[in-house]
Amino acid sequence: MDFEFSEEQLAFVEEVERFLDDHDDPDVFDVTRENMAQIVDTPKRRQFMAEVGKRGWLGITWPKEYGGTEGDGVYEYLLNESLARRGGPQIGKGVGIIGKTLIAHGSEKLKQEFLPKILRNEVEFAVGYSEPNAGSDAASMQLKAVRDGEGWMLNGQKTWTTSAHFAEWYWVGARTDPEAAKHFGITLFLVPLDHPGITIKPIWTMGDERTNEVYFDDVWVSDDYVVGELNRGFQYISEALDLERFTLFTFSQIDARLDLLLEYVKSATLDGEPIAEDPVVRRRIAHLATEAEAARLLGLTFVYRSSRGGAPPTAEASEYKLYATELSQRLADAAMDIAGPGSQLRVHTEDAPMKGRSESTYRYTVIDTIGGGASEIQKNIIARRKLGLPKNF
């Protein structure tokens, strides 16, 4: 395995960095939103992503016949890492989950309607799998879809739907065959979020970011907006989840947080003594730097295995997600311990240690170990897929 980037890839990173310098804007880039900086939730962020689209960078890995450039996934990885380091919006659900699933399984009508808009960043999606009684076990979802004329009537509830309050379309799983085994009775639909039968209510997270509950009350959806084959929705969802586990949890903000802590350790004093000379602090930060390198390499292993084609490297996606998101928490713990009581000052407090980032990171990093599948679920996947242990759910 060669983890060095080629000259062409490094030249691409330089081009991206120049582009980001030219579009630098505090309303678009905000590292204090931690990993939620990735969502494209304001007009300015949308405009910026449309510019990214004009450069041809939204369809890097898509086939040419759908407007992509059939490039290597490593370019998408490099672009997202550059965006994440600056707290910018990233290539996410539209290109990855919705776009790639439509390319693989969608009807010609859905491809024509959505793919060009995704590449121009003219549409935002929310993804609805989780329900009050179906989180880790998403295949237990119960949102009911009943046959009605040339379409389906949807009733029920979703929860934890990020982006529902600003997106136009809902990519949502519903149970179309209650008699079938749970993994085989689910169908994916595309539903406009301004449908009168849809009610969206906020859930505020401990990371200060919003996610939502979404209620369906007689929401009729035409057959035209069924994605792929009836009752195959869960298979499409599983394919896309491997990608989500990797692309939604970039490495560069972990690296940036480590840099922030290191800068603090190098400059701060405790009782008149430089913290940098404290053996306990030195040991802890050296350990974290080593762990960060392990996370980076796990990420690159996923990129490398994905670029070889074939089935998605499921266990590698879980290894990276598990390790990187739990490391983020260890790093946040360390920042709180090392900076002491002052680390509790709120984010944006100018004279707080690390400008208050330690407390916002401490609150936020809990979330990343849950979204996209909790740590326990990643461990189950590794146990089954990599270690050959029996299935437990």
Ligand SMILES: Cc1cc2nc3c(=O)[nH]c(=O)nc-3n(C[C@H](O)[C@H](O)[C@H](O)COP(=O)(O)OP(=O)(O)OC[C@H]3O[C@@H](n4cnc5c(N)ncnc54)[C@H](O)[C@@H]3O)c2cc1C
């Ligand atoms: C901020 C945020 C944003 C999210 N955005 C979205 C979104 O846009 N769309 C969407 O569909 N979902 C979204 N989710 C939902 C997320 O994927 C679920 O929260 C997650 O899958 C866990 O489900 P749950 O909350 O129901 O917890 P549960 O599944 O009830 O789990 C509770 C605890 O039990 C553990 N557990 C469960 N099953 C097992 C098992 N078999 N073995 C061992 N331990 C187990 C879990 O790891 C966890 O610690 C989001 C969640 C958060 C927090």
